[in-house]
Amino acid sequence: MDQQPLIRTTGLSYRYSRDVQTLSGINLHVERGSIYGFLGPNGSGKTTTLSLLLGLLNNQAGDIEIFGQHLHRNREAILGRIGSLIETPSLYGHLTARENLEVYRSTYGASKARIDEVLDIVGLGDTGRKVAKKFSLGMKQRLAIALALLPAPELLILDEPSNGLDPAGIIELRALVKKLNREHGMTILISSHLLGEIEKMVSHVGIIYKGKMQFQGTLAGLHGFQRQGARLHLRTSDNEAARLLLGEYAPRVGADGLHVAFENNAQVAAINRRLTGQGIDVFLLHPKESDLEQLFIDLTTAHA
Numbered sequence: 001m002d003q004q005p006l007i008r009t010t011g012l013s014y015r016y017s018r019d020v021q022t023l024s025g026i027n028l029h030v031e032r033g034s035i036y037g038f039l040g041p042n043g044s045g046k047t048t049t050l051s052l053l054l055g056l057l058n059n060q061a062g063d064i065e066i067f068g069q070h071l072h073r074n075r076e077a078i079l080g081r082i083g084s085l086i087e088t089p090s091l092y093g094h095l096t097a098r099e100n101l102e103v104y105r106s107t108y109g110a111s112k113a114r115i116d117e118v119l120d121i122v123g124l125g126d127t128g129r130k131v132a133k134k135f136s137l138g139m140k141q142r143l144a145i146a147l148a149l150l151p152a153p154e155l156l157i158l159d160e161p162s163n164g165l166d167p168a169g170i171i172e173l174r175a176l177v178k179k180l181n182r183e184h185g186m187t188i189l190i191s192s193h194l195l196g197e198i199e200k201m202v203s204h205v206g207i208i209y210k211g212k213m214q215f216q217g218t219l220a221g222l223h224g225f226q227r228q229g230a231r232l233h234l235r236t237s238d239n240e241a242a243r244l245l246l247g248e249y250a251p252r253v254g255a256d257g258l259h260v261a262f263e264n265n266a267q268v269a270a271i272n273r274r275l276t277g278q279g280i281d282v283f284l285l286h287p288k289e290s291d292l293e294q295l296f297i298d299l300t301t302a303h304a
């Protein structure tokens with residue numbers, strides 16, 4: 001069993017036009033057996049990255065290795081082991097789920113028995129004569145995933161599969177992704193612009209913002225990272241005394257008052273209590289958002 005990541009990009013960069021750098025130095029590491037959530041607000045570069053991994057865009061700079069091989073040298077062999085859902089799936093509305101799969105079966109060299117298997121995996125085994133245009137969006141999405149599963153891929157890449165789904169559809173999708181990972185041993189790379197949509201299913205997270213990776217690691221690691229960079233701006237009746245009192249926070253004194261790093265609201269309250277408890281008046285207590293915090297606000301706020 002190799003220990004190298006299933007996907008490794010090194011310094012992946014991309015620009016659609018000469019003057020706009022869409023991706024800058026992306027180092028993506030996706031471990032075998034993981035469910036990797038690729039998070040970023042709209043326009044941050046997720047689809048561009050995934051398109052590069054799937055050879056849908058030509059690589060301009062940096063390196064892509066998948067299954068330990070260079071994508072540009074082993075393109076067909078690698079892509080044959082990946083299932084993906086990246087654009088709106090091309091389903092035939094007048095055909096049933098089974099007939100849709102039959103259309104694609106020979107392209108993938110899959111057996112007839114595989115059709116029953118994938119229908120069963122995605123929970124569409126009992127849709128019978130119902131045609132795809134009568135399906136809910138969630139069912140259409142699962143049928144599209146069934147298509148991607150036909151060649152029994154080791155790696156599944158899903159670009160914003162929750163988009164447009166209602167809460168029930170999102171829950172079904174989440175259960176399906178977990179099942180594919182746990183019962184079928186698939187590594188899954190799934191993108192989203194909302195942390196809440198994927199945090200219940202992923203083991204690892206990569207966050208991309210303005211074309212740059214901001215964080216990559218386990219979900220547990222993400223929670224510590226989230227508050228990094230948050231600073232509290234204080235003005236008091238005696239800034240020098242306040243600086244000494246708040247020594248453990250390593251405050252910085254400037255012309256406009258003090259600045260201290262903090263992690264949560266409880267610390268803000270504790271700082272305030274300590275100062276007022278020592279007779280120092282607090283005139284200003286202003287938690288300042290870092291860029292990172294704005295990023296997390298974007299990732300946790302649903303846009304219409």
Ligand SMILES: Nc1ncnc2c1ncn2[C@@H]1O[C@H](COP(=O)(O)OP(=O)(O)OP(=O)(O)O)[C@@H](O)[C@H]1O
Pocket residue numbers: 016017022040041042043044045046047048049160193
């Ligand atoms: N074909 C294209 N030509 C020019 N610019 C593009 C093209 N496709 C995407 N872009 C731009 O590249 C940037 C990254 O887009 P990308 O689609 O990769 O982001 P994303 O994170 O997937 O966001 P979304 O969820 O909105 O698709 C955006 O500014 C987008 O406008």
